[in-house]
Amino acid sequence: MGKKRSGGGATGPQQAAKFLGVSVLAGVVLAGIAIPGAGALGLAAKGTVEGFDEIPANLKTPPLSQRTTILDSEGGLIATVYSRDRQVVPLTAISPYMQKAIVAIEDSRFYEHGAIDLKGILRAVNRNAQEGGAAQGASTLTQQYVKNVFVEEAGDDETKVREAQEKSLGRKIRELKYSIQVEEELGKKKILENYLNITYFGQQAYGIESAAQRYFSKPAKDLTLEESALLAGVVQSPSRFDPVNDSQEAMKRRNVVLQRMADTKDISQAEADAAKAKPVTLKVTKPKNGCITAVKGAGFYCDFVRNTFLDDAAFGKTREERAKVWNQGGLTVRTTLDPQSQESVNESIKDHVDQDDKVATAVTLVQPGTGRVLAMGQSKPYGFGKDETQINFSVDKKMGGSNFGFPTGSTFKSFVAAAAIERGLPPTKMYQAPYDMDYPSPVQTCGDKPWVNTGSPKARVENETESEVGPYGMKEAMAKSVNTYFVEMISEVGLCPVTDMTTKLGVIPANGAKLPEVPAIALGSEGMSPLTMANAYATFANRGVYCTPVAIESITDSHGKALTVPKSKCDRAMSERTADTINTLLLGVVDSGTGQQSGLTDRQSAGKTGTTDSRYNAWFVGYTPNMSGATWVGSGGAKQVSMENIIIGGRYYDKVFGGGLPGPIWKQAVSGALSGREAPGFTTVNIPDTPSPAAGGKPTTGKPNKPGKPGRDGKPGDGQPGGQQTAGVTGGTPGGSTGGTDDPLGGITLPPGIIGGRD
Numbered sequence: 147m148g149k150k151r152s153g154g155g156a157t158g159p160q161q162a163a164k165f166l167g168v169s170v171l172a173g174v175v176l177a178g179i180a181i182p183g184a185g186a187l188g189l190a191a192k193g194t195v196e197g198f199d200e201i202p203a204n205l206k207t208p209p210l211s212q213r214t215t216i217l218d219s220e221g222g223l224i225a226t227v228y229s230r231d232r233q234v235v236p237l238t239a240i241s242p243y244m245q246k247a248i249v250a251i252e253d254s255r256f257y258e259h260g261a262i263d264l265k266g267i268l269r270a271v272n273r274n275a276q277e278g279g280a281a282q283g284a285s286t287l288t289q290q291y292v293k294n295v296f297v298e299e300a301g302d303d304e305t306k307v308r309e310a311q312e313k314s315l316g317r318k319i320r321e322l323k324y325s326i327q328v329e330e331e332l333g334k335k336k337i338l339e340n341y342l343n344i345t346y347f348g349q350q351a352y353g354i355e356s357a358a359q360r361y362f363s364k365p366a367k368d369l370t371l372e373e374s375a376l377l378a379g380v381v382q383s384p385s386r387f388d389p390v391n392d393s394q395e396a397m398k399r400r401n402v403v404l405q406r407m408a409d410t411k412d413i414s415q416a417e418a419d420a421a422k423a424k425p426v427t428l429k430v431t432k433p434k435n436g437c438i439t440a441v442k443g444a445g446f447y448c449d450f451v452r453n454t455f456l457d458d459a460a461f462g463k464t465r466e467e468r469a470k471v472w473n474q475g476g477l478t479v480r481t482t483l484d485p486q487s488q489e490s491v492n493e494s495i496k497d498h499v500d501q502d503d504k505v506a507t508a509v510t511l512v513q514p515g516t517g518r519v520l521a522m523g524q525s526k527p528y529g530f531g532k533d534e535t536q537i538n539f540s541v542d543k544k545m546g547g548s549n550f551g552f553p554t555g556s557t558f559k560s561f562v563a564a565a566a567i568e569r570g571l572p573p574t575k576m577y578q579a580p581y582d583m584d585y586p587s588p589v590q591t592c593g594d595k596p597w598v599n600t601g602s603p604k605a606r607v608e609n610e611t612e613s614e615v616g617p618y619g620m621k622e623a624m625a626k627s628v629n630t631y632f633v634e635m636i637s638e639v640g641l642c643p644v645t646d647m648t649t650k651l652g653v654i655p656a657n658g659a660k661l662p663e664v665p666a667i668a669l670g671s672e673g674m675s676p677l678t679m680a681n682a683y684a685t686f687a688n689r690g691v692y693c694t695p696v697a698i699e700s701i702t703d704s705h706g707k708a709l710t711v712p713k714s715k716c717d718r719a720m721s722e723r724t725a726d727t728i729n730t731l732l733l734g735v736v737d738s739g740t741g742q743q744s745g746l747t748d749r750q751s752a753g754k755t756g757t758t759d760s761r762y763n764a765w766f767v768g769y770t771p772n773m774s775g776a777t778w779v780g781s782g783g784a785k786q787v788s789m790e791n792i793i794i795g796g797r798y799y800d801k802v803f804g805g806g807l808p809g810p811i812w813k814q815a816v817s818g819a820l821s822g823r824e825a826p827g828f829t830t831v832n833i834p835d836t837p838s839p840a841a842g843g844k845p846t847t848g849k850p851n852k853p854g855k856p857g858r859d860g861k862p863g864d865g866q867p868g869g870q871q872t873a874g875v876t877g878g879t880p881g882g883s884t885g886g887t888d889d890p891l892g893g894i895t896l897p898p899g900i901i902g903g904r905d
Contacts, residue, residue, distance in 0.1 A: 210234055210298060210344055210353070212476035212704055216440075216448055218483040219518075219699060225440035225448045229473040231360075231433060232352035234704060237339040240354055241369035245338060246412040247378035251403045253287035254410050256338070260329055262286060262322055288325045291341040295324075298344060342366075347377055348384030350433045361389060363429040371413065372421040375403040393426045400426065438529055443492040445528025446538040446546075447483055450519070451697050453545045455479075460712045476704030481697055482518035487511050487773075490818025491523040498795045498811045499525040499779065501533045505794060506782035507808070508539035509815050510676040511775040514684040517693035517714030519677065520773070521819065526782055539782055540676045542656045551656025551673030552778050555756025555804065556627045556740075557767045558670035560683070560728060563620065563632070565647035566639045568724045573731065573833045579616025579623060579631040582608035586633070590640035591663040597641065607633045607669070619836025624731045625739030627755065629669055636668040644668070650719035651682040651692055670756055670765075676776035679767045684774035686732070686752070689829065690725035691718050723831070730830040736768065744768055744809030746817055749825035753812070755804030761789040766808035768816070771826040775816055777808040 213228035237245070249256045285293070328337060347357035357377050358366040369377070379399035380387045389396035401422045408418035437448035455461055455472055462468035471477075491509045499507040508524040526535045541547040567573060584606055587599035599605050609615075609629050616623075616631065623631035636644060641663040648654075648661055655661060656675045664671070677695060685692040693716040701709040732752035736745035740755045744766050753768025763780035779794070779802065781787045789802035799807065 209474060209476070209704065211474050213356075213435075214472070214475040214477040214479060216451055217478065217480045218442070218444075218485050218488070219481065220485055221480065222485055223441065224444050224481065224483065225437055226434055227436050227448075227452070228475050230352045230475070231350050231356045231435065232343070232475075233355040233359075234343045234353060234476070235355045235366060237335055237342075238367075240339070240342055240366045241374055243371045243374035244342070244354060244366060244369050244377065247371075247374040247403055247407060248342060248381070249287065249338070250407045250410045250412055251378050252290065252381065253285075254406065256287050257334055259286065260326075262289070262325065285321075286325065287341055288328055288337050289321045291337055291344065292321045292324045292328060294341070294344045294346075345381055346384055347380050348388050349390060349430075350435075359431055360433070361428050361430060363431045371417065372400065372404070372424050375407065375421065376400040376426060379403045389426050389428055390430060393428075397426045440528065442483075442485065442488050443523050443527070444483060444488055446524060446540060447481070447488070447519075447522040447697070449528065449536070449538055449546050450522060450541055451479060451481055453541075454697050457544065458712060460710060477709075478702045480699045480701075482513075482520065482699050483522075483697075484511075484518075484520040484819070486821070487521035487815075487819035488523065490821075491521040491815045493818065494811050494814035495523050495525050497814065498807065500795050501525055501527065503794050504787045504792065505780055505789060506539060507777065507779045507811060508676050509775060509777045509811060510540045510680045511773060511815065511819060512677070512680045512684050512695060514687035514769065514772060514774055515691070515693060515716070517681065517684075517695045517716070518699075519695050519697045521815075522677070524782075535782065537782070539778065542654075542658065542675050542678065544658060547656055547675050548673075548782075549657060551675045551678075552763045552765075552780055553672065553758045554670035554674050554679060554765055554767075555758040555763065556629075556670060557679060557754045557756035557765045557776075557804070558667065558672075559624065559627065559632045560686070560732065560754050560767075561648050561651065561653060562636050562639075562644055562668045563624065563731065564651075564686075564720055564724055564728050565643040566635050567727050568647065568720050569639055569643050571635070571639065573620045573727050573831075574836055575635075576617045576619050576836055577623075577631050577634040579609075579614075579618045579628050579634065581612045581615050581630070582606055583630050583633070585665050586637035589637045589665050590642065592642035592645065593663075597664055605666075617836075621731060621734060621833050621835065624754075625734045625737075627735075627740050632668045633665055636665050641665070641667075647719070648682075650717070651685055652694065653678060653682050670758065676778050679765070680774050680776035683753075683767045683769050683776070685719050686725050686728045687769040687771050687774050688725075689722045690720040691716050722829075726829045726831050727833070729828045730833055732768075733828065733830065740803075741766060741768070741805045741809055743805050744813050746770070746813060746820075748817070749820070750827050751816070752828065753809075755809060757803045760786070761802055762786045764789065764802050764804045764806075764808050766804050766812045768809075768812050770816070770820065771828060772824065773816055773820055775812055775819075777812040777815070779808050779811070 210232055211228070211230040212232045212234060213226050213230075215226055216224045218224055332340070343353040343355075345354075346352055347354070347360070349357075349360050351357040351360040354366045354377065357380075358364055358369055358373075361377065362369065362373055376389060376396060376399075379396065379402065380389070382399075386392075387396050387399045404413075404418040404421050407413045408415045413421075437445045437452065440448040452472065456465055456468050458468070462471055491511065495507055495509060499505070503525065506525045509521070510519070511521040512519050522538075522540045524539050526533060526539075528534065528536065530536070536546070537548055538546045539548060539552075542551065543549055566575075584604045585599045587604075588596035589598075590596050607629050610627070614626060614628055616628070618626070618628055618631050620631075622628075644667065645661050645663060653661070653674065655672045656678070657673065661667060661672060681695045682692075693714045696712070696714045698711050701711055703709060729752050732754055733750065735741040735755065736751055736753055741753050744753055744755070745751055749770055751768055751770050753766055756765035756767070757763070758780075763778065765776065765778050767774075767776045769775065779789070789799065792799055792802065794802070794807065
C-alpha cells in the first residue's frame, strides 16, 4: 500500500495516477473508441473493465417498480402494496421548481454538455488532487440515471446492488457508454423525467411523486420553491439529509440548494434569501404498505387477491414469474369486493365475537351465478400482534388458510342428499333412522374394494338426542339433521356418487387432499374452508350450475393496458330439479328446523347448520337466490376449544351449535349485505310429508323420549359418531388419538374432533 501524507490524502504518485485515469477515461469516451493502452494501464484485468467496444450498445431499461393499488368493485381503495413505493409521473406533473432544483445541485451544466461533462471531470480531478481525496465527483445527471437503472434492475439482490454502486473504473466506463446511448435516444427532458421518477428520496419513497406525498402530503406538481430545494438536497445522502430525523441538517442542505439555484440564475438572490429564512415545515404521510393497511376490515380479502394472482397461470407461467410481476407493481387491481357486503360482515362479526375470545369466526359471501367473492372477514384481524393472525380462516391452505380447514359437520349432508336425488332417490325416501346404529357395511366405493365396518367394536353413529328416532322422510330428516338417516342414505347410494357430486361443487378439503371414501364424510368429517362451502351452496341457489370463485374483476398495468383476467367458469353440477329439491329441503331447515334463528325476515332464505364432535366447530351455510354465505365459529389456533360453558362476544353459551351462533352471525351479515336490494324467490317443488313416529310411523330401534343418560347427554361425540371415537384416528393437530385400536376408515388419517354432524 502506498504511503499517505500526514493529512490523510493520497501521495503525489497516487494523485497523478488518479488524474491520468480520469483524463484517459474522458478522452476515451469523447473519442468513442476502444481504450488505448488498456493493458499498460492495468484496465484489462478480468472483472475490472471490458473493452469499450465490447460493452453492449443498448441499455435495457427495466420497468420501474411501483405501488399496486387494490380497489373494491366500486373503485374504492382497499390497500396499497409495493416492493418500492413509487408513482411514475410525467415531467408536466412535476413542479418547475423541482426540475430546476435537482439540475442546479446535481448537474448545473446539464443542458449544455453531452453524455459527459469534460469541464466537470477536469474540475473534479483538479479539486480532488488539491484536497487529496474524493471531495467532488464528476457524474452527470445522465450518468446518475444510468447507475439508478442498474440499481433498479438489481432489485432486492444485495450483491447486484453493490455491484451497481461499486466505485470502480470498470463501472464508470460502462455508465459512460450507456450514457451516450441514453442522450442520443431520449433527449434532456426525458432523461430529467426518468431521473426524477427513479431516484431514491429516503423514507421508503422512490421517485418525486412518492417523495412529495411522503414529506408534504401533496402531489409533486404543487411543490413550492423551498420544498423542492429540500427534496433535491436529500438525493445526495437520503439518510444524512433526512428532514424527518434531522431537520437542521436537512435545512442546511436545502439552503445550499437554494443558493446554487440563485448562482445559476434559476431564481433571484432575493427569492433564495426569502426561502432560506423559512423553517423546514413537513406534513408527513407515513408509509402504508401491504394488506395490513387495508381498510374496511379487508386485510384478508387483500391477501386472498394477492394469492389468487400468484396462483393463477394467466399472470405468468411460473409462480416466480408471477411474483416478479406482482413485485414490479404499478398495477391497478379492481376486485369483486362489495363495500356494502364487507361492511355488513364486519359489523356482524364485531357484534357477536370479540377479537380476544378463545374462539374465532370467519364469514365469506359470494354471488351465485357469477362466482364473485363479495366479502370476507374474521374476528382475528390481519396482523402480527396479540390476538391477530396472518392465517386467513376463510380460504384453503394454499391460499393462505389454515393447514386443515375446519370440519363442516351436518352442512355436508346437503351434498349427500343432492347426490342421492340426482341418482333418482325420491325426496320422500324413508329410512328407519334409529337413535344409534352400527355403520352399515359394506358400502360401495369408486373402486372394486368396498368400505367394510371391521372395527371391534364396530363403528357406530347416533343422533343428537335419544328422542330422535325414525322412520323419517328426507324432508323431516334434513330439518332435524338426523345423523342416522344420512348414514343410511350414503350407505345405499354409495360413496362414489357423493364424491363425484362434491367434485362438481368444488368441495375439496382445505389441505388439498382427496376426499376419503368413507361413510363418515356424510357427517362432515373433512376440513373445509368457508369460501369452499359458501361457493358450493351458491350452486343450489343458481339452480344447479356451479361457478368457480373469482376475486379479481380487472387489472391494468402502469401504462393503463388491461391484463387478461380469468373469468369464472360455470358448469352444470346437477339438474335444475335436483337443485330445486335441495332448496325446498333447506328452506325447511330455516323455517322449522335447526336453523330457525338464522332465517331472514324480508326474503326467502335456505341453509344448513352444522356442529362437530366436542363442539370444536360450528357452522351455518345459507343462501338466497342472489347471495350465498358461510359462517364458521371455532378454534382458530392449534389448541382445540370445546364450545361449552364458554363466553363468546361477552355472552355466555352453555353449548354452541350451528343454529345458535353461526346462524345469527350469518343472518345479520346477509341482511345488511342485501338491504335495499332485490329479493327474488326460490323455485320450489312439492315434497309430500311422510309419516313420523308421532303420526304412526314405526320406530325400529332406540329409546324415544328419554332425555339422556350418563355418558349420553346429547353432546356431539358422546357416543361413537361416525365411527371416529372407536377408530383410533389421529391427525396432525393437537389432540392426538381419539381412542380405540381398530380403524374402520381404512387407514385414512384425519385431524381429531371432526366427526359428529350435529347441529
